[in-house]
Amino acid sequence: xxxxxxxxxxxxxxxxxxxxAAALVPLIEARGxxxxxxxxxVVRTHLSKGLGFNREDRDTNVRRIGYVxxxxxxxxxxxxxxxxxxxxxxxxxxxxxxxPGFVEVFVDTPLEVCEARDVKGLYAQARDGRLERMTGxxxxxxxxxxxELVLTTTDTTPEANAERVLRFLEERGVLERPTAAGRxxxxxxx
Amino acid sequence: xxxxxxxxxxxxxxxxxxxxAAALVPLIEARGxxxxxxxxxVVRTHLSKGLGFNREDRDTNVRRIGYVxxxxxxxxxxxxxxxxxxxxxxxxxxxxxxxPGFVEVFVDTPLEVCEARDVKGLYAQARDGRLERMTGxxxxxxxxxxxELVLTTTDTTPEANAERVLRFLEERGVLERPTAAGRxxxxxxx
Numbered sequence: 327x328x329x330x331x332x333x334x335x336x337x338x339x340x341x342x343x344x345x346x347a348a349a350l351v352p353l354i355e356a357r358g359x360x361x362x363x364x365x366x367x368v369v370r371t372h373l374s375k376g377l378g379f380n381r382e383d384r385d386t387n388v389r390r391i392g393y394v395x396x397x398x399x400x401x402x403x404x405x406x407x408x409x410x411x412x413x414x415x416x417x418x419x420x421x422x423x424x425x426p427g428f429v430e431v432f433v434d435t436p437l438e439v440c441e442a443r444d445v446k447g448l449y450a451q452a453r454d455g456r457l458e459r460m461t462g463x464x465x466x467x468x469x470x471x472x473x474e475l476v477l478t479t480t481d482t483t484p485e486a487n488a489e490r491v492l493r494f495l496e497e498r499g500v501l502e503r504p505t506a507a508g509r510x511x512x513x514x515x516x
Numbered sequence: 517x518x519x520x521x522x523x524x525x526x527x528x529x530x531x532x533x534x535x536x537a538a539a540l541v542p543l544i545e546a547r548g549x550x551x552x553x554x555x556x557x558v559v560r561t562h563l564s565k566g567l568g569f570n571r572e573d574r575d576t577n578v579r580r581i582g583y584v585x586x587x588x589x590x591x592x593x594x595x596x597x598x599x600x601x602x603x604x605x606x607x608x609x610x611x612x613x614x615x616p617g618f619v620e621v622f623v624d625t626p627l628e629v630c631e632a633r634d635v636k637g638l639y640a641q642a643r644d645g646r647l648e649r650m651t652g653x654x655x656x657x658x659x660x661x662x663x664e665l666v667l668t669t670t671d672t673t674p675e676a677n678a679e680r681v682l683r684f685l686e687e688r689g690v691l692e693r694p695t696a697a698g699r700x701x702x703x704x705x706x
Contacts, residue, residue, distance in 0.1 A: 330591075360591055362587045362590065362591070372579070372583065373583065393562065397552045401552070405587075
């Protein structure tokens with residue numbers, strides 16, 4: 327059994343958190359490990375149904391996901407969370423809860439790029455005044471100051487970013503490096 | 517690493533679920549395993565804050581706990597839940613979610629005994645009409661029909677009941693039996 331870890335993707339809506347997470351999960355599973363996916367939107371439909379988007383409700387949502395992630399890590403499991411989690415202090419609380427297995431990954435996509443993508447149409451709604459408290463528009467996003475990894479998505483594919491997270495998990499000893507028959511290791515893996 | 521399991525204590529308020537769970541946890545930990553305690557009352561303060569006691573809210577609470585328990589089992593971990601979980605169908609949903617690691621333990625204490633104990637004063641409140649939807653008073657409790665274990669608490673101590681659950685986990689292969697230097701096995705352990 328390997329070590330537990332929580333890969334926590336944080337960033338604006340549309341930054342590419344869930345896409346990167348979706349690319350990462352099969353890479354971890356290919357190493358024979360189970361993964362619990364804690365996607366902010368998915369989790370809201372059952373774990374946090376009924377919560378809104380004011381600061382208190384956002385914090386409750388983030389702490390609940392953090393609680394589940396922390397318990398999974400305690401049992402040596404791996405969870406991959408993708409949650410806007412806009413407030414630094416609340417992310418730091420989750421870091422505290424999870425312990426050394428916490429890997430904060432800042433998906434650092436500029437607001438204008440996220441807004442141009444606008445996959446869910448939320449930015450358009452926010453600009454029209456149909457949606458309040460949209461992170462990046464009329465609610466703050468506090469970028470991490472000590473993220474384990476910072477990813478850019480304008481010049482890098484989700485697959486390449488997922489590989490980078492995978493290598494980080496190897497370096498941390500969460501995952502074992504494949505040997506011999508496995509894929510060839512890049513020089514940066516050493 | 518051993519196998520995952522969810523020990524799910526169900527029964528009336530005051531039946532002795534949490535007391536038995538509290539006696540069980542150190543026994544499991546003594547075998548070198550981590551345990552996540554999912555106590556209905558504790559969980560309500562963070563995982564399910566704001567939920568009430570109508571059927572829908574009770575079910576949401578039970579399903580959330582079941583979700584966390586199921587994820588822990590998936591990673592090979594052990595969780596011990598003590599939740600009234602009065603409705604059979606909802607418990608069976610949790611059984612489905614968790615899979616073969618689910619161990620339903622019915623703490624079968626008669627209502628009159630629970631009411632005489634009334635540790636939290638809830639039965640008195642319910643009889644006075646100050647509390648509505650109290651399980652066993654004006655809300656139903658549907659006893660399990662296929663519980664893995666049925667415990668009585670009027671003639672058995674919490675410690676003896678906890679030992680019985682421990683032996684069941686050994687028989688299921690969730691925990692390894694201690695050998696040689698460990699404690700002497702009872703004949704029923706074979």
